[in-house]
Amino acid sequence: MASSTMRRLTKQLGAISMALALAACTGTPGPSPSSSTSSPAAEPTATFNFGTASMPLGLDPAMTADSESYRVTRQVLEGLVGVDGGTGQTTALLATEWKDSNNGLTYDFTLRPNVTFHDGTVFDAASVCANFNRWFTFPAELRKQVPGISFQGVFKAYSDEPVFSIFKDCKVVSPGNVQINLTRPFTGFLQALTLPAFSISSPKALETGTANVLDQTRNGQAVSAYSGHPVGTGPYQFSTWDEQKITLATNKGYWGNKGQIATINFIPYDRAETRQQALLDGKIDAYDLVTPGTFDELVKRGVQIIQRDPFSVMYLGMNQAVAPLEKLEVRQAIEMAIDKETLIRRFFIDNTAQASQFVPPKLSGFNNNAPSLGYNPDKAKELLAKAGYKGEELKFYYPQNATRAYLPTPEKIYAEISRQLVAVGLNIKPVPVPWESGYLQKVQSPGDHALHLLGWNGSYADADNFLGPLFGESRGEFGYADSEVFHKIERARALPNGDDRNTQYQAINAEIAASVPAVPIAFPISALALSDKVESYPASPVLNEVFTNVRLKP
Incomplete structure (x- = not known):
């Protein structure tokens, strides 16, 4: 009976989460989302250890659609727009306002002012276009090395076949305004920009890390130096990546809410049983991908479980x-x-x-x-x-x-x-x-x-x-x-x-x-297990889970 009750309760939580996420993804983008985000008075101090199913395949989101890679890069990099689970609208991230014109072929974005990348360089319209132009001009040899690049799935083709591409160009209107032009209408364009693949990296870091040269190997994948050290504008910045874990540290200059967590350690456990035991032993504070074989045991022990609705x-x-x-x-x-x-x-x-x-x-x-x-x-x-x-x-x-x-x-x-x-x-x-x-x-x-x-x-x-x-x-x-x-x-x-x-x-x-x-x-249906340290976790069917929204008990 306890198991049945818990499953019903967690299912309800998952359904609520799904309803919010779907509303957020399908809502008509507001032309002028709020550009201000209040920050807590206190700086974050907590350390949060999160158990993952594997190491990422790389940390350049433009090059991989691996969910464990995205889990990390969502903390480090941001796109022009995101999803607000509370209002159900496409929401402001690095863009504060946007409008479309020319029968849906032109999108003008007003960029958030006074934002810097983790390497200290300025975020502006030129950096946005540098990223879009990088994706658009990915060379054919690179594309052979990395099948399934999101840019092709969304925009269909690259600069060597412009007649087939939905993306036309990116124009710097002013340092705080950027225009993206399409070759034909694409109803899901703004929603597609919420993909981690379209997060904005520091152009300087892309150049320094020779991001388009896959001359290294990590976890069986050809990767660039940049893929091992991403640089964005997000609430956390990359710290270290070794065989045991990936560590992120709070971005002290972040423009938005910094949350309660100062340090995140992503620690891989390739089996559900070892993730479960690590949680029970207090080695981690939460883990993802609870399996049926461990679900009932966690319920019996009174562990918090949150289910995501199927997506x-x-x-x-x-x-x-x-x-x-x-x-x-x-x-x-x-x-x-x-x-x-x-x-x-x-x-x-x-x-x-x-x-x-x-x-x-x-x-x-x-x-x-x-x-x-x-x-x-x-x-x-x-x-x-x-x-x-x-x-x-x-x-x-x-x-x-x-x-x-x-x-x-x-x-x-x-x-x-x-x-x-x-x-x-x-x-x-x-x-x-x-x-x-x-x-x-x-x-x-x-x-x-x-x-x-x-x-x-x-x-x-x-x-x-x-x-x-x-x-x-x-x-x-x-x-x-x-x-x-x-x-x-x-x-x-x-x-x-x-x-x-x-x-x-x-x-x-x-x-x-x-x-x-x-x-x-x-x-x-997927599920997360949380320790008693966690008051709430922003579970999302589309896995858009940023750790500044994790709430810890006092």
């Missing part, structure tokens, strides 16, 4: 560039072989929902009637026979030593999915890859991965944030090249919010589901 999708990826996955019948057979109910019951937190598409149900564009083949192993065998499957080996990649909001226990999930696939006659070869040995790069690049486990965590409440990055262009992850779907996504993202746009995304959802480029399995 991610976990899926089984399929690479159509690897035979015989180019055959629709084989992909359909794989979908029919998977018992999603069993997977969710065994490996996900209660109330996790099955997925039949890639857009979560709380978003506009979710299609209640998206086609789903369901669990039918006998039919799967028939389809494999019809497709002429002769037992060809399928390499199945899955991550080790990782926990993500969308993938709580990857090794166990792999084992169960693999068992289900073998049961219908598929020849599965396991390919385990440690997360920190380049798993993301391996499965998101062209290669021999036939199947792989992964997921997508939404960053803002728009169907395009899910469909655009995954299926809006040809990607090495899926070998998917449906130009008609690409065109439809491109058209939908330019439509104004309303019924027509929602209908377009619903139709796209159905079309993607019918062609089975991947199998969506679950919309997972």
